[in-house]
Amino acid sequence: MAIERVSAILFLLAAIAAPMLLSGFFIFQVTMLLVYAIAIMGLNLLTGFNGQFSLGHSAFYAIGAYAAAILMDKFGIGYLWTLPLAGLICFAVGFLFGFPALRLEGTYLALATFGLAVATPQILKLTPLEHWTGGVQGVFVAKPNAAMGLPLTADQWLYYLTLSVFILLYILARNLIGSRTGRALLAIRENPIAAQSMGINVSLYKTLTFGVSAAYTGVAGALGAIVIQFVAPDSFGFMLSVTFLVGLVVGGIAWLPGALIGAAFILFVPNFAEEISKGLSGAAYGVIMILLMYVMPSGAGGIVQSALRAVRAR
């Protein structure tokens, strides 16, 4: 426990000090890192802790992003309010999607969620909805300035906002997992039938997890929209889901802090691959991914956890 507490405090100090030391560009990058980390955390709750596979989280991210953009653009709602609203909307969508998902497992669930990922950009582009979604042209979002006259640049303010949301959601997720509910989720992942016979309401827990997971990813989407100041349908395709999945596995399945490592991977490694070769950047990225799986088949989480275990065993 001590190690974890110390690292949490160190992280917090570094995170709070970061904007003082970094230029605007790096602050922006770290903000995006936190945004992706929140999305990956959401996916982790569903896939890592509850064992439900999803290729559809790009859809929840998109719904969150569009919810924020439309609420601001068409209804004039303040950007801070769009975050809980986007979360609520995504919770509802995820919860409802959880019902058909109950009937499906493994690969079949993958297909169903994949359908969601494919459908969402097409629905966002739909001609009858163009008034709201801006169709293929997307929606602009105004960049917020620091609130309450704080002496911060817009970049720094957005960073602290995102950091606060991340910490809040992280603590919530941590408490959830440590609670009775969390143990129920793990029991369902390990063996749904056994969990059922122990008196756990499997259907309810699974659908609720779907909802909560979607809400996390939706909040990330909303933050992403505010940071990028723009949403467009084709940036939320199936490949975004795959990216989140890569982030999840690299960070470590069922290990919450891994979200940060996974997010750093999906954000920085493509840039690094591009440095290796412009023409073969995709292949370089692929090779790095595969090599990483050799070195740490259970992601960063696997390594950290076994290291912790070794330290404790001594």
Added chain:
Amino acid sequence: MIAALATVAAASMAMAKGKYDVGASDTEIKMGHFNPYSGPVSAWGTVGKLQTAFYRMINEQGGINGRKITFITYDDAYSPPKAVEQTRRLMERDQVLGLFNPMGTASNLAIQKYMNNMKAPQIFVSSGAVAFGNPKDYPWTMGWLNYASEGRVYARYLLQNKPDAKVALFFQNDDFGKGFVAGFREALGDKAKTMIVGEASYEISEPTIDSQIVKLKASGADVLFNMSSPKFAAQAIRKLTDLNWKPLHFLTSSSAQIGSTLGPAGLENSKGIISTNYYKDSTDPRWKDDPAMKNWNAFMDKYYPEGDKSDTTNVYAYLVSETIVQVLKQAGHDLTRENIMKQAANLKQFSTPLLLPGVTITTSETDFFPIEQLQLIQFNGRTWDFIGGVIDGSAK
């Protein structure tokens, strides 16, 4: 001797008088660029690669007004968040003068506000969206061409030559396809309602578009307005032949290349297709002995040998680079961001040999679309024939 000294003196005086913003100096002009090098649309990556080669050639020839070009190009994977990241990397870390020919509608929309806040040029945006030619609201963003202009050209041709046409629209379901359709509808005006009898779109992830063509044929149309990218255009041409449907066929200039679309679809099947263009198709035998084309081929062999000569994107990228060089030359020793913008908006009938005869590039403070002149062309089974002279596609 004295003359030589005078020249040197004049040159150094001019040098000393140089005015610079971030990204330019006595010896260097630093330009930023992004396009997808990875991901599903990495086909466009050739634009950045060709331009890198082009500026290497320019530097070997002594640079522009004595300054070498440093061309920094990044991968945005066609994703707006990545484009914002790369743009900020270019502007804040690499400290470039501006963005030249960055690619993609969504990516450029995402950075448009940022670039205008920074008061840095985002010029010759590789997209045809109308949003990039709006100097009133975005004086630091300049487009290249406008999909709508091309749509208008076809509509006007139709109103003149076949006013009772029944038109079927076939387009890619994104801003590319819908941009042409918007211009087409606008120019048809009130007649759009009666003339357009069917429409069908496709997503680029669809393997085939047979179903759409079958559906459009059943609409009873006698004109097909085909705004699709090369693979789907070729599929459509072949499906028309299979169905024995022979409408008057308008094909977007983006797909009207003999080598990469009509050839694969079958030259015989492609006879009669009407399109437009503004530059020479490197795969059209008509230009086999054209000096400009020979020059381009020599460039490809020497500086970009791994590039695909049957891909006319490489002609486009060359042409844009030439125009950028023209802007920088015009800017002289005043390499401020403001002057770059001023010179980009001050191209007066600029012409390069790769443009079709008669086509010139003109911009002004109110006209932020360099390419608006188009040549209507019709395929005769071997090469493109010109229909009439060069026409203007801007809105009237």
Added chain:
Amino acid sequence: MELLLQQILSGLATGAIYACMALAVVMIYQSIGHLNFAQGEMATFSTFVAWQLITWGFPYWAAFALTVALSFAGGVLIERVVFRPLKDAPALSHIVVFIGLLAIFNNASGFVWDFTIKTFPSPFGQGPMFGAFLNMHQAGMIACTLGMLVLLYLFFSRTRLGLSLRAAAANPESARLVGVRVGWMIALGWGLASAIGAVAGMLIAPGVFLEPNMMLGVLLYGFAGAVVGGLTSPIGAVAGGLIVGVMENLAGTYVPVVGSELKLTIALSLIILILIFKPSGLFGKTLAKRV
């Protein structure tokens, strides 16, 4: 009425494309119990190899046979080199490796053979037949898909090797006890899947043109077809592929207002609906769950 018939036939032709790929999906699923995201890109790469051989002057069938053989060897090699060391890694890590392979093959195809579309010859010719309903190539492709289906069916149910392969996938422990070399069976499964993928690629390319992203969409539809058919059944895969093709066309033609823009979405919704009532697909077996 003619439109309906045409849309159904053209749906069958497109469906045959999906069915080809769905067969390869079933093949790999039978041996590793996963979907392989890289399968489409591997098939595209194989097809480019065939194209290169033909361009170098090989006769069609020689190029065809050589490509199938090379793809088989390549599949076995990938299993031995890439997946063997990861056999104890969690399933999700395998998915990351699939995605890595997808990126590698997709990038390699574009890097070596460029992005402009290429024609790929069809052994059946290109002219129309049955009036204008189908062309010769499409008819040939449907016939080939059915032929592959019969071969696969016989392989899985009649040959010792096929049975061992299924046993190794369904229950590795028991299979090992009765003397099946499970490790090699998985490699064999990879080889066969990649060979079938190569055949699918070579059958699909003449219709849709060859380019590095040729299979991007096809694989997704192939997955859908295989899943709706039931993942364990070759017959199901073919039926599923055809159903997806036809359903999509009918949705695109007859659903008003949004049909044209949402045809895939509508088809996928229908598939999910089918799966809710038949969670193991139309032809799949429901496996007993163990506590």
